[in-house]
Amino acid sequence: MKGMTTALRTCPLCEAVCGLTLTLDAENLVTTVKGDRDDPFSKGFICPKGASFGKLDEDPDRLTVPMIREGENWREATWDEAFARVREGLGAVIAEHTRKSLAIYLGNPSAHSVAGALYSVPLIRALGTRNVFSASTADQMPKHVSSGLLFGDPLAVPVPDLDRTDYLLMLGANPLESNGSLCTAPDFPGRLKAIRKRGGKFVVVDPRRTRTAGLADEHIFIRPGSDAYLLFAIVHTLFAENLYTVDVDANGLDDIRIASAPFGPAAVAERTGIDADVIVRIARELAAAPTAAVYGRIGTCTAEFGTLAQWLVDVINVLTGNLDSRGGAMFANPAAPAPKRSRPFSVGRWTSRVRELPEAMGELPVATLADEIETPGEGQVKALVTVAGNPVLSAPSGSRLDSAFASLDFMVSVDRYLNETTRHADVILPPPPSLQSGHYDFALLGFAVRNYARYSPPVVPLGDRPSEAEILATLAVIASGQDADPAFLDELIISDALRKAVATPGLPVTGRNPDELRAELQGANGMELRLDMMVRLGPFGEWTGHTQALSLQKLLDNPHGIDLGPLEPRLHERLITASGKVELAPKPLLEDVERLRAGLAEAPAEVVLIGRRQLRSNNSWMHNVSALVGGSNKCTLLINPADAERLGLDGSAIIKSAAGELVVPLEPTDTIMPGVVSLPHGWGHKDSTQSVAAAHAGVNANILTDDSLVDALSGNAVFNGVPVTLTPVAVG
Numbered sequence: 001m002k003g004m005t006t007a008l009r010t011c012p013l014c015e016a017v018c019g020l021t022l023t024l025d026a027e028n029l030v031t032t033v034k035g036d037r038d039d040p041f042s043k044g045f046i047c048p049k050g051a052s053f054g055k056l057d058e059d060p061d062r063l064t065v066p067m068i069r070e071g072e073n074w075r076e077a078t079w080d081e082a083f084a085r086v087r088e089g090l091g092a093v094i095a096e097h098t099r100k101s102l103a104i105y106l107g108n109p110s111a112h113s114v115a116g117a118l119y120s121v122p123l124i125r126a127l128g129t130r131n132v133f134s135a136s137t138a139d140q141m142p143k144h145v146s147s148g149l150l151f152g153d154p155l156a157v158p159v160p161d162l163d164r165t166d167y168l169l170m171l172g173a174n175p176l177e178s179n180g181s182l183c184t185a186p187d188f189p190g191r192l193k194a195i196r197k198r199g200g201k202f203v204v205v206d207p208r209r210t211r212t213a214g215l216a217d218e219h220i221f222i223r224p225g226s227d228a229y230l231l232f233a234i235v236h237t238l239f240a241e242n243l244y245t246v247d248v249d250a251n252g253l254d255d256i257r258i259a260s261a262p263f264g265p266a267a268v269a270e271r272t273g274i275d276a277d278v279i280v281r282i283a284r285e286l287a288a289a290p291t292a293a294v295y296g297r298i299g300t301c302t303a304e305f306g307t308l309a310q311w312l313v314d315v316i317n318v319l320t321g322n323l324d325s326r327g328g329a330m331f332a333n334p335a336a337p338a339p340k341r342s343r344p345f346s347v348g349r350w351t352s353r354v355r356e357l358p359e360a361m362g363e364l365p366v367a368t369l370a371d372e373i374e375t376p377g378e379g380q381v382k383a384l385v386t387v388a389g390n391p392v393l394s395a396p397s398g399s400r401l402d403s404a405f406a407s408l409d410f411m412v413s414v415d416r417y418l419n420e421t422t423r424h425a426d427v428i429l430p431p432p433p434s435l436q437s438g439h440y441d442f443a444l445l446g447f448a449v450r451n452y453a454r455y456s457p458p459v460v461p462l463g464d465r466p467s468e469a470e471i472l473a474t475l476a477v478i479a480s481g482q483d484a485d486p487a488f489l490d491e492l493i494i495s496d497a498l499r500k501a502v503a504t505p506g507l508p509v510t511g512r513n514p515d516e517l518r519a520e521l522q523g524a525n526g527m528e529l530r531l532d533m534m535v536r537l538g539p540f541g542e543w544t545g546h547t548q549a550l551s552l553q554k555l556l557d558n559p560h561g562i563d564l565g566p567l568e569p570r571l572h573e574r575l576i577t578a579s580g581k582v583e584l585a586p587k588p589l590l591e592d593v594e595r596l597r598a599g600l601a602e603a604p605a606e607v608v609l610i611g612r613r614q615l616r617s618n619n620s621w622m623h624n625v626s627a628l629v630g631g632s633n634k635c636t637l638l639i640n641p642a643d644a645e646r647l648g649l650d651g652s653a654i655i656k657s658a659a660g661e662l663v664v665p666l667e668p669t670d671t672i673m674p675g676v677v678s679l680p681h682g683w684g685h686k687d688s689t690q691s692v693a694a695a696h697a698g699v700n701a702n703i704l705t706d707d708s709l710v711d712a713l714s715g716n717a718v719f720n721g722v723p724v725t726l727t728p729v730a731v732g
């Protein structure tokens with residue numbers, strides 16, 4: 001049609017990184033969204049969220065200009081004015097309370113954006129504070145801690161080799177709704193179906209018979225929070241029946257055997273709700289399968305023994321001979337990798353001020369952010385920067401954070417919306433729509449089930465407003481107290497990286513002149529120059545002599561993306577432990593086993609709460625598009641009909657935890673196991689200025705979750721297995 005153009009984009013909305021083909025009209029409004037059939041990774045797959053890409057970009061409630069709050073009122077502001085207000089606000093807090101009183105919270109979309117990937121670290125450094133919080137400690141931090149201790153690198157997260165495995169044991173994940181996490185795999189559903197089609201087996205462990213479980217050969221109900229027990233019992237069985245084969249260089253095999261002794265299948269049966277003979281059978285099947293992978297995700301992370309569970313997942317992958325081998329659990333080889341660590345990971349290098357919770361990867365647990373704001377004393381948080389986060393709805397004890405944020409001296413938020421969290425800010429700086437932003441999945445391609453690269457340049461010019469990368473770079477410059485051009489930051493980072501690369505022995509660029517290399521770089525802005533540098537230096541890069549010869553230009557010449565082949569064994573490249581071996585039984589993990597053992601004897605609560613994800617939601621921020629709300633996308637409490645009857649509940653109920661209380665509509669279903677109820681998070685839009693979201697408000701599940709509970713090793717929030725009581729709503 002006349003005036004229509006086509007644009008190719010990577011969908012930035014979840015971890016599946018699908019290619020999209022968009023049609024735009026003469027005003028650059030999106031008229032159709034389809035899956036990009038020529039994308040070698042996603043091959044045309046698309047979900048309802050991807051199909052709403054245009055609606056999300058064009059949402060009339062999305063902020064387009066900076067907002068400044070004056071008391072209760074908001075007004076639009078120019079970028080200069082907004083940044084000046086930030087300079088003033090942060091400056092005043094630093095002058096009065098020092099940098100120790102600054103804090104930052106980075107939310108989930110910053111793991112997807114170029115801005116988050118490339119500019120968060122400079123911003124954190126510029127703030128000069130240890131009060132660094134992110135959604136990672138409400139999510140996958142246990143996996144990072146486990147990988148850090150096992151392999152030396154917290155980012156060395158093995159992913160199931162989905163397309164080649166003969167046996168997949170999946171715990172606490174529901175990729176039919178989530179489309180996958182820490183396992184980047186477009187068309188996850190199709191890849192799961194293919195396992196069975198090629199004669200393999202797929203087993204799901206979940207307190208709920210999810211849509212994913214519906215696709216599996218076998219679904220096993222498990223008591224929430226007890227995955228570490230099940231996994232230990234599998235380890236126990238592998239030893240007891242002499243079914244293990246370790247074919248990577250590893251320390252600590254005997255320690256694991258000894259540690260697993262108390263956790264025999266019969267000993268854990270009651271705690272897990274799984275019969276001992278089922279556990280033994282699963283262990284035997286894992287050992288007997290030609291190739292197998294164990295994959296545990298959010299249900300196993302946001303739990304009391306989150307890090308132990310993540311550890312045991314990979315212990316089983318090692319004991320069954322499946323770590324780093326085809327069809328097992330393997331490491332991706334991203335085309336634009338993060339710089340290699342020089343020292344092995346350790347956890348708890350410092351602790352939080354109030355509760356003395358451990359640092360992990362330079363972050364403190366979000367479960368203690370409210371403590372840090374509320375508790376007086378030196379280092380009390382007085383100013384907060386939030387980037388792409390909505391912790392009032394996403395962090396535990398959400399209502400406590402809500403009032404804590406109201407008490408801050410200064411807050412600035414980089415966000416698309418005025419919402420439950422950003423309403424407390426003094427200044428909101430909106431990122432441009434996705435169509436005006438470049439996109440490359442720096443973080444997610446490090447967990448991909450196939451090596452792949454794709455860059456989407458902006459489709460619509462930015463005009464005279466900053467990109468999100470420039471917003472963060474400007475905040476970094478302001479926070480550091482300087483007055484430089486933010487582009488200077490990119491040049492500094494590039495020259496630093498090039499100088500390091502030429503000084504590293506054994507690289508094809510070793511000994512070259514960094515200025516010459518800099519002159520070869522191309523790109524329309526600092527972000528593109530950095531991408532060009534990273535892919536050129538990366539394993540498939542032009543500067544490393546690989547036949548793919550990747551560069552920004554090559555990415556631009558291949559807008560559907562570039563397939564870089566199946567995963568290859570590369571443990572030797574990823575390992576950076578002091579011993580040079582896999583550390584199967586690191587001390588901090590072994591020490592935490594005592595806590596697990598003590599828990600074995602504890603009587604479980606009568607009813608516990610878990611979460612769930614919904615296909616057409618994304619945490620808290622996609623409820624303002626009509627096509628995505630309503631129907632099955634509702635905020636209801638799933639409850640087993642037998643529980644509803646026993647407790648005399650009908651219609652709705654009062655649900656109470658140690659942290660709070662809500663009234664929730666009930667959705668009785670036998671797909672959830674007795675004694676377990678499920679409420680999705682991200683709802684509860686009561687104070688929202690987003691009209692559609694406000695009309696589908698729901699309730700905030702994180703009023704019930706309790707920030708006093710954390711996974712001891714990683715400080716991660718506990719969302720699953722929260723004890724609750726249910727009572728009828730009084731009539732009258």
Ligand SMILES: Nc1nc2c(c(=O)[nH]1)N[C@H]1C(S)=C(S)[C@@H](COP(=O)(O)OP(=O)(O)OC[C@H]3O[C@@H](n4cnc5c(=O)[nH]c(N)nc54)[C@H](O)[C@@H]3O)O[C@H]1N2
Pocket residue numbers: 106107108109113135136138139140298302387388389390391393394395414415416417419431468611612618619620621680681682701702705719
């Ligand atoms: N009870 C319970 N709570 C949970 C979970 C659970 O399973 N159960 N899951 C947890 C998990 S895994 C996560 S990751 C967290 C998520 O926690 P958060 O990241 O804090 O929450 P989101 O809802 O993802 O918030 C995203 C924010 O970013 C804004 N945004 C969207 N796109 C962009 C962008 O491109 N740039 C910028 N600057 N802003 C943008 C949105 O408007 C929104 O305000 O929630 C956690 N909370």
Ligand SMILES: Nc1nc2c(c(=O)[nH]1)N[C@H]1C(S)=C(S)[C@@H](COP(=O)(O)OP(=O)(O)OC[C@H]3O[C@@H](n4cnc5c(=O)[nH]c(N)nc54)[C@H](O)[C@@H]3O)O[C@H]1N2
Pocket residue numbers: 014015108139171172173174175177178179180181205206207208210222223224225226227297298299300303610611612613614615616617618619720721
């Ligand atoms: N549509 C949609 N997609 C999303 C998101 C979204 O909000 N909506 N969020 C994105 C984010 S931030 C993330 S981190 C990923 C997460 O992706 P997934 O890890 O796939 O997350 P969920 O779909 O919540 O699946 C978790 C499953 O764990 C189960 N579970 C709960 N407690 C336990 C337990 O103790 N043990 C076991 N074995 N299972 C348990 C739940 O019943 C649920 O089925 O999804 C991403 N994709």
Ligand code: SF4
Pocket residue numbers: 011012013014015016017018045046047048049050051179186
């Ligand atoms: S699965 Fe994820 S990446 Fe793919 S279209 Fe849907 S939201 Fe986008």
Ligand SMILES: [Mo]
Pocket residue numbers: 108135139
């Ligand atoms: Mo997440």
